[in-house]
Amino acid sequence: MEKSDFHFPLFPNWARLVGILLILPGLYFGYLYFFGSRPVFFETKVFAMVTTYVENRFFVVAQTNLLDELFSIFCISGLVLIVFSREKTEKEGDDLIRAKALIKAVYIALGIWLCSFLVIFGWAIFVVSALLFILFLITYYIVFLVLKNKKG
Numbered sequence: 001m002e003k004s005d006f007h008f009p010l011f012p013n014w015a016r017l018v019g020i021l022l023i024l025p026g027l028y029f030g031y032l033y034f035f036g037s038r039p040v041f042f043e044t045k046v047f048a049m050v051t052t053y054v055e056n057r058f059f060v061v062a063q064t065n066l067l068d069e070l071f072s073i074f075c076i077s078g079l080v081l082i083v084f085s086r087e088k089t090e091k092e093g094d095d096l097i098r099a100k101a102l103i104k105a106v107y108i109a110l111g112i113w114l115c116s117f118l119v120i121f122g123w124a125i126f127v128v129s130a131l132l133f134i135l136f137l138i139t140y141y142i143v144f145l146v147l148k149n150k151k152g
Helices: 015-034 067-083 094-119 124-151
Strands: 043-051 057-065
Touching: 015 067, 057 067, 067 124, 094 124
Parallel strands: none
Antiparallel strands: 043 057
16 A cells, blocks of 8 residues: 555644533534523523524514524534544554544444434434434444554
8 A cells, every 4th residue: 555645634622621621612512502591691692594483584683592603603613623633643554543543434424324314314324424424423433443543
């Protein structure tokens, strides 16, 4: 096999800690939104390109609770920093392992997504589709760690 000069453009290792620090408040915001009291402090007016609460409206100022958006932004940003940060000790061949993990994660995510269309109907499929990106990031990282540990 030919040696490649390709290297994944990764964040420095310290970005992983920043990612963890972003996920923690993100999970708290998610807890408040789904199980908590949804404090009024997070109710605000925002510009929306599209809003579909009661009726479909485009390019309007709408009232919303920001907790679900904060949950998504903090958790996805944190996951991206964790997943795409360098290991403390990068070894030769880690980029190939990353590429293999990426392909396997794509196949797994696509399989789950296609199966979702067989059992989930209506607007819920859009929620599942959005959450699938988070699942994809987690799957990629788990597959990467498994393949890396197999390599030893």
